[in-house]
Amino acid sequence: MKRSRKAPPVLATAPLPASALPAPAAGAGAGVAAWRLRWSPDASRTGLSAFETVEDDRAGSHPSAAPHIKVSGGGFRFDVHTADRDRAADRQRHEVTGMREGGSYLRWRLGETWRVTYSMYVPGTLRATTTFTHIMQTKQPGRGTSPITVTSLRRVGGRQTIEHKIFAENVLVGRTDLEPLQDRWVDVEYEIKIANGAAGWVRWVLRSGGTTVVDATKTGVDTFLADRVRPKWGIYRSLGDTSGSLRNTYMLLRDMRGYQLVGETAPALRRRL
Template identity: 65%
Template sequence: MSTSRRALLGAAVSGAAGTATGLLAAAPAHAASWQQKWAPTAAGDGLGAFETVEDDRADSHPAGHPHIYATGDNWRFTMHTVDRDTSTDRQRQEVTGLRTGGSYLKWTQGQTWRITYSMYIPSSLKATTTFTHIMQMKQPGNGTSPIVVQSLRRVNGVQTIELNLPVAGVLVGRTGLDPLHDRWTDVDFQIKVGDGTAGSVRWILKSGSTTVIDKSRTGVDTFLADRVRPKWGIYRSLGDTSGSLQDTYLLLTDLRGYQLV
């Protein structure tokens, strides 16, 4: 990542930390601030940055292995049209969790977390009429519903990127995908883990110095049970009717994790 883009991400974290501190300034004993808890590098940590790696779980395309790997400063998620997940109506190449040494970070009820990173979405990774998720938040375990999804979705034929809270039934925000194709986009995502109406989220996308979208929702459900665990990669349905599925990839870099403490 360029120095200017690193500076933008750093400024975003510092600015939001100040906002959070201001909101809680009335508490005399402690002013909350963002504390960095996770700062892996692709070159240094590789796939060891994550709790688990879900690379072609069904072994559907051995010739394409590895589909997920570190390359230079980036993590790459490659998807071929022949790839199949264990549920054969969909495709999945994802990583989960925030590993730190021999352990991993656990996001539990009442905590507030923040993830910043940059993603490169090539024009070959298109929005679809059915689901194409490039980030999820879930309770660990098979068959659990997604709590948060960042998705590429066609709406009335238009390619968009959106953030949804499926458990809460809330669309947080949506913006056009075309201007973000073939360039780096900075992501700043915050979540307060809360059951019922105790949760909140904020979703910011920046392209260079331009804020593409900045949306927040409070009073929403962001918890099922146990803990919340982030996932990144490409997870998409084969049911698309727009002809948008093709060989593609996603790049991530400069992943950072912060807790409000």
């Protein structure tokens, strides 16, 4: 039997934007649901303990460059070098997983809806590749499990793009050109309804300089494997790129927040869709 963990304290409650309210069930009042802030790490205070786990050069391939994941400028920095190798020598991985608050980590469960927001800085040296370069994932914890969703930097028809996909079904949620978003801070919003079969949905939003670049939603998708779901951030890339795009590079994240949708009605379908 699994031990239950005490839920971390509620820090704040934010109203759910009207565009994202779940549709009320018959006889239920509208506007019942709200996003509750569950995770709001202060990088300078909590450091990497803001995350459930830290996967920094798991194979010990490049100790002279350690740490590859660190606190920097009030946020988090992920460095990757062409010399780095993961346990599988055909790829590189420096990632953090999950969200830790108040000494315990948050568990995203079947039937729940979660939202994460953060600002991301992708330099010009972190380039899209012909094989995978993932910078955010959702996964079931445990070795050998496939991603559920991925944000990737991918070459498409020779163009550098940033995209979000449902991994197993290879369903594209949204995609846009990468280069206009490099060397500047970009705001990210990500929402996921955790459900089996066709009951799940995902929303992915990118904003740059106050302009919405992508606001894409995909419904009718499977967003659950088993146990629970957790987010991952960092640089996870294949060495099989054929475009010559692999460089020593980095990525920055700051202003990270995690929200849970409370007061959901059933079925939790969004009125905007």
